[in-house]
Amino acid sequence: MWKTNLKVLAVALAVIGFYTLIAHAIPQLESEVPESLDLGANLTPEALVAAGERVYNGAGGCTACHGLGTRAPNLITDHAGQGSIGARCGSREPGKDCKAYLWESLTEPGKFTVPGFANIMPDMRRQLPEDQLWAVLAYLQSQGGEVTVTAEDVGFAGSAASAAAAPARSATTDPRQLLTENACLGCHAIDGQGPPIGPSFDGIGRRITAERIRRAILDPNADTAQGFAQFAGTMPQTFGQQLSAAQLESLVTFLAGRR
């Protein structure tokens, strides 16, 4: 009798354990909770873009549809040869500039549906507070376009950042730390490690000059490296504001030296 009981118990535990293991083996994705923005006196375009990127990839849930390009247009990479969203948003709807078009897309998405897609987007005001919507909008503009969101838009008029009031940005000039802090390694490989979304940093000094490297950081859309056309427009255009001159030169020197 006890033998039977133990066998039954073993079968039950093995089955339960098997399913638990499978569930642990797959990618672990957690649904994020929208965070409140505390932009306060730090309302720089870079801060907005960075906050918007987090909302876009996290709590906003935008990537569920816009990340694949099947349910909704892909916003971060090219769509139908028109470039990424920052490049194409100003010419989507006649009479609407980029900011007006994106705001309408977020708050009254039914007014204009991109041909070839269904009207499935909800009014995001029910999901996210307005300051987060503006942050997302700034992030989308930064994808191949110019960020035009202002403090007045966000509702923090008068609190526009002064450099003195803004929280101190990292002062490091260590190039490797800068690469990590600025999320460069999210797209560029180094030491043979990392994703090939942008050109590898290994041997970059052999391929292009220091001047080209500097331009690629400050104005990433000026040139597109061979073989990476499909990711054109992905790199943020905000490093000119994000990095101090010393940091920029440290990075350029470091990368140019990687032969």
Next chain:
Amino acid sequence: MPEPFLLQAAADTAGAYGQFPAIGGRAAVWIAAEVHLMFAAFVLGVPMFAVITELIGIVGKDTKYDKLSKEFTRLLVFAYSATALWGGLLLFLITTLYPRFWSHMAGIFHLSMWIYAGLFFVESFTLYLYYYGWDRWHAGRAKWGHWGLGLLLNVWGTIVMFIANGWLTYMMSPPAGVTAETLPSEVHLWNALANATWMPINIHRLIANAVFGGSIVAAYAAYRFLSAKTDEERAHYDWMGYVGNFIAISTFIVLPFAGYYLGREIYEYNQQMGITMMGGFMSWLWIVQAVLIGVLFLAANYYLWIGMGRIPGAERFMPYTRWMLLLLVVCWIVWGTPHTMIATRQEQAAMGGAHHPFLNMLGVMSAKNTAVNLMILTTFLSFLMYRRANKRPVVTWARTGTIVQATIFALAAGVVLFYGVYGYFVEAIVRIGFSVYQVLAVLFCILSVTVIDVFLGRKAESRGAIRWGEMPERSQYALFVLAVTFTWLMGLMGFARSGIRQHWHVWEVMRDTSQYAATPALGYAANMISTCVLIFLSLVAFIFWLGGLAERAIQKAAPATARRA
């Protein structure tokens, strides 16, 4: 460390949430709700087929079915109190750990809560009358009256479930007019109950309860089979296990269609919610579900194929089983292929795009729908072979009938394959419609072939009686695998249904501002599901053991009473 510009909201949570030691409030409510739900599913599912088997016994004048029905009901009596206990615990946990949320729900649903409690009383007493009146009202009109009690038991149980479903579906899909500013007293009770996902959940749960009840009963019978002392006992529990499994699998085959209906209503209500469920952070959940369902199909077919070993004449079908196994495994692999998954930039770069270059072809819905429909057809074929094994049809049109059946099978498989392949060459919106043709072909095959088989088997010669009880022990473990898998699947689907609300107590009406607002990843959810399954199965084992004790006491008392008489 948080970004300097992003801080967690200083939400006013004072008084909104209570604390629970060690595991936290969410885990405590999760366990209480899930275990309560498992017991509730059992006590709602079993009466459905208790009443059906009793009816078969009455109409066919076969006491074997009546005995089976009574045995089902005996399990209910013990399971009922466990359901109520866990329900009470859940209530206390919600009121103490989520008082603000409870206040919102009670403000809207208080009247239905009183009705619910009242019906629970009525349902309990109907069950006691049904079970304890079994021997007293065992013949003639009284027997029909007794059967009416069983029917009534199902009616009360269904209403109770519908009310509770109204509460939980309100949390998923509150009426459009209800916003964060709406006072609970302003919400019309009926509108809140009869929300967009209420009826789809009702139907889904009705079917799922029958599946679940059948599988637990089959596991009970398997255990009794393994511990049986006599051949008679073994034969009885072998038969009971077969009936339980038959109910579970035959109703399970219908369940995906109810699931499609629920999914469609979720999309209709809110596209974003639907996409979160199928293609958002929950997209990997469906791969785990595919693994479980694959196990269910394999275990169910394995049980039937082994069972054919005790049926004279089944040898002629056995060579086909290896090909059926191959088909099931291939279909399982296709169904479990990931496709539209949330991927990081690095993962997308590694794949060379949003989808895998090769698996992309197998993971699309065309391939998956084809795979699952072929699995259903294969399982139905196993049932048919099992049914036909010891029969030799004598009707004049027997050969023609068999050819027609085979043709229907081939046509159904052809339709499924055709639309599966054709789906690759059309737009997504057209492709989605193809699944309807595939499902209709399979349903038509199941219904028409069954009807033909019933007439074909009339007055059929027997190749020999089924040798009930002569089952290898390993077949019974397949029944345990089925029961554990169904239970785990229930926990997983519960997580899917509840998790798609994400950080909302009530979707877009009441936010979850507790420390547990983020919906956890599948690994954590799996730990919780496994914990709930272990608690449930341990308690069920204890309840069944109690049932066995009571049965032995009755058996001992019966001869003594007879001697005194």
